[in-house]
Amino acid sequence: MKPAIKFNQEAARLEALRQYSISDTSSEQAYDDFTLLTSFICQVPIALLSFVDAERQWFKSKIGLEVAQTARNISFCENVILSERTLVVKDTLCDERFCDNPLVTSAPGIRFYAGAPLITSAGYILGSLCVIDHQPRDLSDLQKIALEALARQVVTQLELRRVSLNLANALNKIEQIAGLVPICSYCKGIRDDQGYWSTVEKFIMQHSGVEFTHSICDNCVRQHFPDVA
Known part of the structure; x- marks a missing residue:
């Protein structure tokens, strides 16, 4: 056995x-x-x-x-x-x-x-x-x-x-990110090669595997939430 x-x-x-x-x-x-x-x-x-x-x-x-x-x-x-x-x-x-x-x-x-x-x-x-x-x-x-x-x-x-x-994949990701990335002047969304718009977070996750957590910086707290500040 x-x-x-x-x-x-x-x-x-x-x-x-x-x-x-x-x-x-x-x-x-x-x-x-x-x-x-x-x-x-x-x-x-x-x-x-x-x-x-x-x-x-x-x-x-x-x-x-x-x-x-x-x-x-x-x-x-x-x-x-x-x-x-x-x-x-x-x-x-x-x-x-x-x-x-x-x-x-x-x-x-x-x-x-x-x-x-x-x-x-x-x-x-x-x-x-x-x-x-x-x-x-x-x-x-x-x-x-x-x-x-x-x-x-x-x-x-x-x-x-x-x-x-791994080296080839890393170089490919660097080339993609280093290239001209179309970004919206207003919402800061990013357009991919297929013409679809997505968030900056989603784009970076797709090309690097980095995951995001969200918070609010001190300046934005003072600007958008003055009572809290």
Whole structure:
């Protein structure tokens, strides 16, 4: 029986995965290189870069496998998230956790599995870099070390991706705000690119995520509420 994941921890992990904006993206050479090297170093026919979301494991990159995803409840990679360390299954038919798994009893016929966790700097496990064979086997100590090293480099690539995306979004917002913004001379409303007028607060919230609270400054209190002043 698999140990349960605490709801708060899983919610935070899924939010961390979302922030990397990696799910359902197209194949990229940078990630395909990792699975290629992993397959070569571990001498296996299948290598996968797997991300586990709420319902599935999705493969950003794959060698030797055609499917793009599988259900989470039968995934081997969920066990990597639960164990929080590299998982090696030498023979699935001899392991009660996996012997009746449909990924073992039918295609792709997994007999050997090894997966290293993709651990972020904040400690969240997004998925795994894993290898699969149709025959029972094991990894040498050096192969396991290499698998874990490559998993760490995948996370480094993900961090670079996230920083790059955040920087691009920030620059885009600066360009929008720095441009000529049509503002009403009377009510100070702002016109957007579609020609609709909205408040200054709404415009800034849309372009920066800043939220507002309202109060009244001392000058306006004296002008509009002299009795209170």
